[in-house]
């Protein structure tokens with residue numbers, strides 16, 4: 001510590017220098033001695049010295065203490081240089097990153113996720129299904145075991161970057177010269193090159209393959225449901241883990257079942273006699289035909305609920321219901337006998353008409369069912 005040079009001397013300024021003087025001088029010297037620019041052996045030491053001096057003199061309190069006690073004040077400064085991350089960080093701190101971001105040699109990186117869109121039938125979504133899918137993705141080349149080098153040969157340290165994975169160039173700007181750090185173009189940041197490429201993958205380390213996978217689709221899925229197959233995405237780089245595969249489902253519409261959340265909706269047409277007198281009818285459900293009692297006096301738009309006949313809830317031992325919407329069919333063609341009977345019937349029913357209020361409206365019932 002005794003051999004330490006005077007901070008003012010280091011920064012080549014007078015003791016009366018203003019803050020601006022200090023800053024200007026520091027910038028000039030820092031650029032001059034930055035070890036990436038200055039190839040002299042002592043440049044790094046010099047650069048650190050300059051930074052240390054600047055740290056103290058640019059801070060009013062530290063400068064005042066230094067003026068009084070000299071380097072003896074050091075202990076109270078907390079200017080331990082090891083607190084800095086390194087040369088490039090110092091450089092970035094003072095020059096706002098003008099020197100260019102360091103693109104460090106890549107460590108393990110996770111592979112990319114893949115997406116696969118899969119169409120399934122309505123009933124498959126309800127009851128679950130297993131599907132075989134072919135996924136085109138990159139896999140580690142088996143011939144070279146992912147090294148990219150033809151078996152019997154090995155990769156060598158990159159000549160351009162000497163294994164660092166990055167190259168530094170001095171760039172001129174209006175502020176002076178700066179160091180521009182970029183990924184090595186020869187080895188693309190890997191630090192090594194392959195003299196004899198694997199003939200299978202051409203040195204790319206990966207080969208495009210179509211892999212058959214079985215996707216287990218649980219009962220109750222809907223359009224937009226995603227199934228994650230962990231680790232079935234693109235392979236990682238530098239021994240990083242593989243990405244995931246996401247199978248995104250699209251459920252094709254059924255020709256008479258419709259889905260509302262976990263309920264299944266089906267529209268059933270009955271005739272006037274069934275509606276007026278009541279009946280026990282057979283209706284299709286997702287699994288089998290089931291009987292349903294239609295009470296006498298059933299109107300078009302009446303909705304019957306068949307409990308537990310709907311769509312399973314994902315990962316729950318529960319199902320929605322089936323909703324049966326009744327539509328009463330008025331015959332368009334009558335036999336002579338039927339015409340006679342309807343005529344007789346009409347005499348008993350009278351000819352009065354009423355305007356339907358919203359409570360009994362068929363349209364409203366349907367609207368409620370699909371917007372609730």
Ligand SMILES: [Zn+2]
Pocket residue numbers: 141142143144145146147148149198199200201202203204205206
């Ligand atoms: Zn290969």
Ligand SMILES: [Zn+2]
Pocket residue numbers: 158159160161162163164165166184185186187188189190191192
């Ligand atoms: Zn290189």
